[in-house]
Amino acid sequence: MHARRLPDLVLPDLVLRDARIADHAEPVDIHLGNGLIRSIGSRSAAAPGAETLDCAGRVVIPGLIESHLHLDKALLDRERPNPDGSLAGAIAVTGELKRSFTAQAVRERARSVIEQAVTHGTTLIRAHPDVDPIIGLLALDVVLELREEYRDVVDLQVVAFPQEGVLRAEGTLGLLREALRRGADVVGGCTYNEADVADCRRQVDLVLDLAVEFGVPADLHADFADDTADPRFAMAEYIAGAVVRRGLQGRVALGHMTSLAGRPPSERREVLAALASAGVAVVPLPATDLHLNGRADQVNTRRGVAPVRELWESGVTCAYSSNNIRNAFTPYGNADLLDIGLLLAQTGHLTGPDDLARVLAMATTEAARVVGVADRYGLRPGAAADLVVLDTLNVHDVLLDRPVRTAVIKGGRVVARSTRSTELLFRTA
Template sequence: MPQLILRQARVEDTRSLSDVVIDGGRVRAVGDASGQDADEVIDCAGRVVLPGFVEPHLHLDKALLDGVRSNPDGTLAGAIAVTGELKSAFTHEDVLARARRVLEAAVLNGTTVIRAHPDVDPIAGLLGVEVLLRLRAEYAGMVDLQIVAFPQEGILRSPGTEKLLIAALAAGADVVGGCTYNEATLDDCRRHVELVLDLAAQHGVPADLHADFADDASDPRYALAEFIAGQTARRGLGGRVALGHMTSLGGREPA
């Protein structure tokens, strides 16, 4: 007898309704299961059944900060300024409470995988990683929480960050992050990429880099996708490197 049957569900935008048979945590059949019974049966009454949602980019340690101090002018620059001021006063209890609220909202709305990017730098230390390690264990039965050790303040311009990234990976972070535009010079931005990808190769983890922050493709800091791709291939990391904040692609030629 299967664990669960979802009866009269709408699947993949079909006109007819289907039964979904689930056993051992997997979908075993989609169709007519009217003659079958299960440990649990849920009547979906024609509602749509979807796979779990995936959230690939979430800053849980900095979520809901508007409730702590509002953005003074509603701009991105204003949000960055407020976040930078508040981060130095973060506590485990504060980050835990805000992150838990977001996690619970995500789970209740059908999210089953989250990749979160807590800041790792001399300002925040490993606080965000430590909180998310606790939440990863606490919510393990409801959501797969991947933790990215994220150098928001840069690496070269923020001495000590590289050692903190290594410590975060040793503590259990799943992914090494990058913030490639947040260095003083273009050469340092490229070096940032190399450091992050070296850590990914050395520690056997994926990499996830925020690669730009504007749609101005004339700024070479925001046009490093090809360089990152080349460095990824050189290290044999194909398929294990993700880029976020790719807004500058909208300002470049289609090719």
Template sequence: MDLVLRNVRVWDDKPLMDIAIKDGRIAAIEEGIDAAATEAIDAEGRAVIPGLVEPHMHLEKAFLHRRMPPVLGTLDEAIRVTGILKGKQERNDVLARSRQVLDMAVANGTTALRAHPDVDLIQGLIGVETLLELQGEYKDLLDIQIVAFPQEGLLKSPGTLELMEQSMKMGADVVGGCPYNELSWEDTMRHVDMVFETAQKHDAPIDMHADFSDEAKDQRFAATTYIAKKTIETGYHGRVSLGHVTSLGSLEPEQLDPIIALLKEADISMVTLPATDLYLGGRNDTKNRRRGLTPVRSLYEAGVNVAYSSNNIRNAFTPFGKADMLVIGNMLAHAISFGTPVHQAAILDMGTINAARSIGIGDNYGIAVGRQADLVILDTYQVADALLDMPARSWVIKRGRITVVTEHKCTIHRNGCCGHDHAHDHGSQPEKHNNA
């Protein structure tokens, strides 16, 4: 064996297990595996989870929060400020800021990430070009998928479709969309059609920012039904993900239920982005401010695949963040009142199993024999405590290779005397790669 993890807590209701890894895959999960291995980790009872997955990130916009600090904190201001800064993008700066995010994500246990670089006439293809470079640079640390994302619209911004085509030919993996950023409902529908046509041409999955609004009165912000029907019509079941989709949260059950039924039939994944949506949503409410989230509970209860992600890191859209999926999961659990043991487990699934499914890697993912060995050993002793403790990532393993080891020993002094040791995160670093 290449690596054996000994005494790990895979399931809270079963004994500690050993996990044997060979050629980047899980070869066995058993008690007391008696096999020689090149490397071994004694987890001493710590919990192990599948590698965390970020299905929706904007790397080239990260760490812009001090370049042109917002004053109002509104969505309109964020769009304006980011538009100005996008026009000043420089390759080396984009690479440096993107690496900051990726290093954070790796250290926090993320093993796969889907990035949504803007493809438009403002910043051209710099987001795609830099991510293609980073794909290779980080290939031993995490898998990166690239979405060609037309933030500024397609019909509203002539020439963008040609840039999308160029992005796909260069090596982008996913066709993106932003249908609400058009000038009419007719153009919104045509935007969706163009996204599907492009995806079918390249046999690529689809990932759209479906809407970003507190209400669904404007049809442009109510395109979910049209997208779901288009998915069914084209046979794209299981290959479409939708981000934000906040307007659904404003609907009464009799309006929402038929849409959810369509989403389930189309097997569309819904990716909620609580750090951004909670921050920007409900800004015009003067009382009982809306939480600005897609209706996660209703989607979950209906069996729709729901995932979550960080979205932006430290810019006008999201002034916080450190690319830590457990932090985002904890935030989401609070926002949607998911505190029971069953609900906490569901939130953890949304950041692992569901997120993997939303980016199309579900068949090769998870803690099971034969699956790719992307694992995180947490500095806590029950899987159920992952969202409670948000513990240090003691070891991160990518394709059977140890990529992160976290030192986390802290001594507490009580009344001038040295107390016992407690585990706390005192910093983690991914293994050095060629540009670290």
């Protein structure tokens, strides 16, 4: 079933009764109306004509945010898997598959993942369709169409993403410019996919110049390696300086950044301080990063995930995301951010209530900062009524339990429901 644009009708208010938004506090009522959270407080009479949803003490959180997702390349493992499991292998096999992409095939795969993400509580997706001489603007145009088709169900931010590089793939710069003219929300980059360090830096400059010219944020794939033995994977300092020179602080995000973990501690502290000072966000993508990194290690295989605790301590804004779903880059996944959050916690030595709360924030409030919607997002009056009711009674247990998404609410309207029934069929003496 695919989303259809709803007529512009006045929807009735919705009151979430007995919703738990914090442990060690009484449940509250959350009153939604006109697409916004009207109020949060103790039980009160519903407005005339309002609908009610009894949460019965269940946890309510803001809608989850997929801050980095490749819809156009999802589910390609059905056609051809990665031959050697490497990043180079993933780029190569996907480049070949792209030559036979059709708009309908991209649309069907993307719809499947969008709808799966929505049922798992996602209310905003920053999608990265490829823009390059192989596929042209086909994938971007499809995702722009889906942005309109699903606008009542999930917000789609569209990133024009040059997977094949900018200078290496002649004609890509013009395609990026045309993608922004057609309505792409964000300009992307793939800094390491150039011939040498000079061209990597030139790509950074070109992409950030487009961000300034079109007044859009930038979101770059960068430093995606085990270490910085190849200097093309040590762009963090240059990117931070280039952002400051253009006044783009707070408007640039970097995906992956796995080689940060391979740098000496003192050097890493300097790099993280530069990113924090420049307001550059970092988005680890643990499912992909774990799968593709450490391939050459014979003993003590490296995790290949950005050092999240150090990012926190340095003041770098962080989110995490699914990145790819069942393709050459990541051969698994269900577009479920709670699964990815637990994976990040397990691999990042993150534990206890405080750490788990911060990990959950990386898919909610911190992700909202990364994608630029923090001013209208959250669990507070005046914020967008984009919420998820979870089938657990404890906020602390959200990542540990990955509970059923009882209700997903977008713009004050329930857009997805899930139930699960379990029955224990034995008794002890």
